[in-house]
Amino acid sequence: MKKLINDPADVVAEALRGIEAAHPELRVDHEQKLIIRGDAPVQGKVGIISGGGSGHEPLHGGFVGRGMLDAACAGEVFTSPVPDQMLAATRAVDGGAGVLHVVKNYTGDVMNFEMAAELAAAETGTEVVAVVTDDDVAVQDSLYTAGRRGVGVTVLLEKIAGAAAEEGRPLADVAGIARTVNERGRSMGMALTSCTVPSAGTPTFDLPENEMEIGIGIHGEPGRRRVPVAPAREVAAMLVEPVLADFDFTGSGGVLAFVNGMGGTPQIELYVMFNEINLLLAKAGVTVARSLVGSYITSLEMAGCSLTLLALDDELLRLWDAPVSTPGLRWGV
Amino acid sequence: MAADLDTVALSTWLREFAGAVKAEKQHLTQLDSAIGDADHGTNVDRGMTAVLAALDEAAPSSVGEMFKLVGMTLVSKIGGASGPLLGTFFLRFGATAGDEQSIDAARFAAAFRAGLDGVVARGKAVAGDKTMFDALAPAADALDAALARGDDLGSALSEAAAAATAGRDATTPMLARKGRASYLGDRSIGHQDPGATSSALLVGAAARALG
Numbered sequence: 001m002k003k004l005i006n007d008p009a010d011v012v013a014e015a016l017r018g019i020e021a022a023h024p025e026l027r028v029d030h031e032q033k034l035i036i037r038g039d040a041p042v043q044g045k046v047g048i049i050s051g052g053g054s055g056h057e058p059l060h061g062g063f064v065g066r067g068m069l070d071a072a073c074a075g076e077v078f079t080s081p082v083p084d085q086m087l088a089a090t091r092a093v094d095g096g097a098g099v100l101h102v103v104k105n106y107t108g109d110v111m112n113f114e115m116a117a118e119l120a121a122a123e124t125g126t127e128v129v130a131v132v133t134d135d136d137v138a139v140q141d142s143l144y145t146a147g148r149r150g151v152g153v154t155v156l157l158e159k160i161a162g163a164a165a166e167e168g169r170p171l172a173d174v175a176g177i178a179r180t181v182n183e184r185g186r187s188m189g190m191a192l193t194s195c196t197v198p199s200a201g202t203p204t205f206d207l208p209e210n211e212m213e214i215g216i217g218i219h220g221e222p223g224r225r226r227v228p229v230a231p232a233r234e235v236a237a238m239l240v241e242p243v244l245a246d247f248d249f250t251g252s253g254g255v256l257a258f259v260n261g262m263g264g265t266p267q268i269e270l271y272v273m274f275n276e277i278n279l280l281l282a283k284a285g286v287t288v289a290r291s292l293v294g295s296y297i298t299s300l301e302m303a304g305c306s307l308t309l310l311a312l313d314d315e316l317l318r319l320w321d322a323p324v325s326t327p328g329l330r331w332g333v
Numbered sequence: 334m335a336a337d338l339d340t341v342a343l344s345t346w347l348r349e350f351a352g353a354v355k356a357e358k359q360h361l362t363q364l365d366s367a368i369g370d371a372d373h374g375t376n377v378d379r380g381m382t383a384v385l386a387a388l389d390e391a392a393p394s395s396v397g398e399m400f401k402l403v404g405m406t407l408v409s410k411i412g413g414a415s416g417p418l419l420g421t422f423f424l425r426f427g428a429t430a431g432d433e434q435s436i437d438a439a440r441f442a443a444a445f446r447a448g449l450d451g452v453v454a455r456g457k458a459v460a461g462d463k464t465m466f467d468a469l470a471p472a473a474d475a476l477d478a479a480l481a482r483g484d485d486l487g488s489a490l491s492e493a494a495a496a497a498t499a500g501r502d503a504t505t506p507m508l509a510r511k512g513r514a515s516y517l518g519d520r521s522i523g524h525q526d527p528g529a530t531s532s533a534l535l536v537g538a539a540a541r542a543l544g
Contacts, residue, residue, distance in 0.1 A: 075412060078370065082412045107512040111417035111455055115408060145515040200371065219370065221516050 001201045003301075008198035012054045012074055019061060023327050026064055032088040033081070035061040036071040040093045046165040046174045047071070047093030050102035050158060051086060052109055053078040055197070056218055059155060059297040060102075062328030068162035069102075069326070077197050077300070078219045080108035086116030090126060098127035098171035100178065102158055104150030105134035129171055131178040133157060135187045135308065137246045138215030138224050149217050152260050152308030153185035155296045156320070159329060163322035177319070181310060186247050188239045189306030190223070191216040193264060195299050214238050218262070218299045232269070236276035239307040244284055253312040254289030256320060257281065261295030264303035270294065273305055281309075290320060296328060338486075338543060339435035340399050344388055347403060349538035351381035357534060364527040368514040373415060373527040380411040380419065396436050400427025400444075414512055415528065418456050418465060425451030438486035441543075442476045449473045456511065463507035463514065463521065465528035471496035472536045487544035490536075497536035501529040 005011050012033065019035060020028040027036040041047060050060040051073025060072035070093035075081035090099045099120070103113045110132060117128040133150030134141070141148045161178040169177075191213045194203035204220035207213060212235070215223030227238075249255050259274045261267070274293050281288055289312050297306075310316070323332030354361070354377050361374030387406045393399035400423045408420030429447035430436050436444065449469050452458070458466040475496035479489035502525070509521035512528075 079372065079412050080414075082409050082416060084409050107456075108413040108416075111414055112412065114455070115417050115420075139516060140518070145510065145518075146512055149516075217516070221513065222520070 001196050001198070003196070003198060005198055008201070011198050012076060015054070015057075016061075016074065019327070026327075029088065029092070032085045033074040034071055034085060034089050034092065035064045035074070036089070036092050037064055037066070037069075040070050041095035042070070043095045044097055045095050045168065046097045046171045047090070047095055047099040048102060048158070048162055048165055048174070049073065049086065049089040049093055049099060050154070051075065051081045051089065052104055052106075053080060053219070055195075055300045056297050058328030060158070063155070063158050063162075063326045065324070065326035066333070067166050067322060067324035067326070068158050068329065077199065080106065080112045083112050083116040083119055086113055087119050087123070090116065090120045090128060091124065094124070094126050098129065100161060100165070100171065100174055101128060101130040102154065102161070102178065103130050103132045104154055105132050105147055106149065107146050127171060129175040131157070131161075131175055131182065133182050135182060135185045136217065137186050137188050137242050138217070149221070151189060151218055152187040152258055152297055152306050153182055153310065155260075155292075156185060156256060156258060156308065156310050157181040159324060160316055160319045162324065163319040166322065177315070181316065184247070184311040184316075185308060186243045187306055187308040188242050189216045189218070189262065189304065190214045190235060190239060191220070191262060191299075191302050191304035192229070193301075193303040195220050195263070195302040197300070212304070216262075216299075216302075216304060218297060220299060220302065232272045233276045236273055236280055239305075240277055240280045240284070243307060243309050244286070247309075247311065249281075249286045249309050249311050250284070251311050251313075253314065253317065254287035255281070256290040256292065256310040256312055256316075257288045258292040258296075258308040258310070260292075260297055260306045260308065262302040262304040262306065263295055263298030264301040265295070265305055267294065270305060277307055289317060337435035337437050338396075338441060340393055340396055342435075342543065343396060343399065346539050346542040347381070347384060347388065349542040350535050351385050353534040353538050354378050354381050354531060357530075361527050361531055364525055364530055367524045368509060368517055368521050369527060370513060372413070373531065376411045376413055376415055377419070377531050380407045380416065383407075383410040395432045395434060396430040397427045397432050400424070400430055403427070414456070415531075418452050418528070421451040421455045422448035422469075438480055438489065441486065442473075442480050442489070445476060446473050458511050461507055462511045463504045463509040463526045463529070464511050465526070465532040467504050467507070467526065468497040468500040468529040468532040468536070471500040487540075490540040490544050494533075494537045494540035497533040501525065501533040504529045
């Protein structure tokens with residue numbers, strides 16, 4: 001294992017120290033492992049928190065700031081945070097208008113956030129609404145699985161719901177907008193290489209030099225199939241087809257096309273992929289109204305990418321374009 | 334019929350369980366690496382180590398208070414799915430055990446059943462999903478049946494432990510329908526479930542410590 005770390009046990013704690021040093025506008029609670037907006041709680045504004053295992057940076061801590069999250073809870077690498085953290089984050093951002101929990105659909109994350117919401121209701125009476133993201137079309141969604149995984153849509157949802165909260169919208173509206181984003185978004189990912197969890201020290205899965213995994217999750221979970229490495233235009237088709245097959249993206253509002261790097265893929269390759277995806281979308285009658293290209297929800301050093309499409313309407317477009325000021329996303333300020 | 338179980342007796346169950354988890358830590362993690370994320374042994378061991386430390390420090394005044402402390406500690410220390418599930422088992426166990434200094438066999442069985450119901454409420458698992466439910470539910474049924482027949486707690490817990498072990502073994506051919514293992518689909522078949530395995534340790538520890 002070659003990594004820029006000191007001790008595998010200290011990775012999360014030391015990264016939080018780095019975030020605190022680099023971003024004085026944020027507050028870091030080292031005991032509970034929280035990243036909090038410096039001006040939280042914002043009175044009268046719906047607070048938005050998220051969290052999950054570490055190793056997906058900039059998600060979630062890099063999206064704390066004006067126009068996006070109020071706080072993020074950092075778990076150990078690829079391990080859900082615990083309810084104490086979510087409860088502390090909920091308290092820290094409660095400005096009297098309720099708190100939205102943004103939860104990616106993984107069994108551990110869902111249960112820990114549920115317990116945190118119950119504790120918050122019992123202790124302080126804070127109104128908490130949870131919205132769960134489950135946009136990964138690689139997973140069969142049925143009664144017989146844990147359901148689809150929450151992936152790329154989470155980034156878009158945090159931005160759009162964050163803008164709605166910043167406008168002073170009530171909790172029910174912010175939660176409704178968040179649910180709309182999840183309902184209208186779909187993702188599909190692929191990997192060229194595995195990733196290595198620092199505490200494990202060895203790659204999560206074996207992927208031969210000449211093969212790639214289609215339908216990978218953001219923790220190196222298995223995908224739909226393993227196939228020989230192919231040119232970008234063929235890989236683009238393997239991502240676009242299942243996404244378009246799962247939802248009608250030909251509406252007049254167009255789409256937000258998000259090509260995301262998994263952590264170990266250079267930006268130049270993401271643009272090669274975006275070009276191919278854009279051509280395929282045009283051929284399928286899908287209008288790209290906005291785009292986002294970069295590594296925003298990663299899987300440590302995994303090489304690969306994911307495609308997320310979100311069907312836009314006027315409101316979602318306006319909220320996407322609204323100012324945002326976070327370490328990971330910043331415009332209009 | 335043995336004497337009622339007080340907090341000292343019940344804490345031996347928790348110590349026995351913690352010891353079994355420590356001894357089986359590598360095995361649990363190995364089972365989890367096949368169909369999960371290779372941390373079950375480490376996580377439950379970390380949680381139970383914290384539980385023993387908390388019990389040493391707190392000296393709870395009632396059975397209910399003791400198990401509430403156990404549940405909250407597990408929820409705070411384990412994370413993942415096991416933390417809320419095992420934690421909820423003990424929180425509900427404690428709520429049913431109540432503010433008594435000691436509980437009898439019937440109350441123990443009722444608390445165990447309440448713990449199981451809590452696991453179901455939290456995890457939404459049903460029989461055959463390849464989860465800890467598949468070890469705990471047969472154990473609760475065996476415990477209730479044996480006590481209803483008039484067996485003492487010792488032999489009832491032995492039957493419960495045997496039922497949990499059989500339930501654990503029965504998870505091997507099952508197709509996982511909950512948690513991370515469910516992403517594997519058919520590839521989850523042929524692997525013993527790590528959650529059912531640690532749950533069988535919990536029931537086995539009760540038989541040894543309280544029997």
